[in-house]
Amino acid sequence: MSTTLCLTRDELTELCRTSRKAGQVAFLRLNGIRHYLDAHGWPVVTRAAVEGQPEQAQASGTWKSNKAAA
Template sequence: MSICLSRDELAELCRTSRKAGQIAFLRLNGIRHYLDAYGWPVVTRAAIGIPQESDAAPAPRWRPNKCASVR
């Protein structure tokens, strides 16, 4: 899974395959994006709330090490 939406996913989100229409949709809805070298909008998955694979795994729970106490 890529960190950014593919062009197909972006077209599905914006309901248009035209880059001008996609840019207008993203601006109108306040979705953070940037333009690549060819003028196409690029949207990260985090900008629209799709969790990354690394975000899905819970952090390990902290447990005290009782036998390493200093006297």
């Protein structure tokens, strides 16, 4: 297992079977793989998005008002 947070360009090309930006973005959207676009329009995919690792859970709690009851 790699220790990098995101897939490399080569890994992304292998996953999507294309080296074109538009083709990669289309593949990721079609298959529901979470990603974002960097400043140059290239898709960025985290390893957790494709390896099935659970994302960090957000703290769940009940809402309590900090305003004193009148």
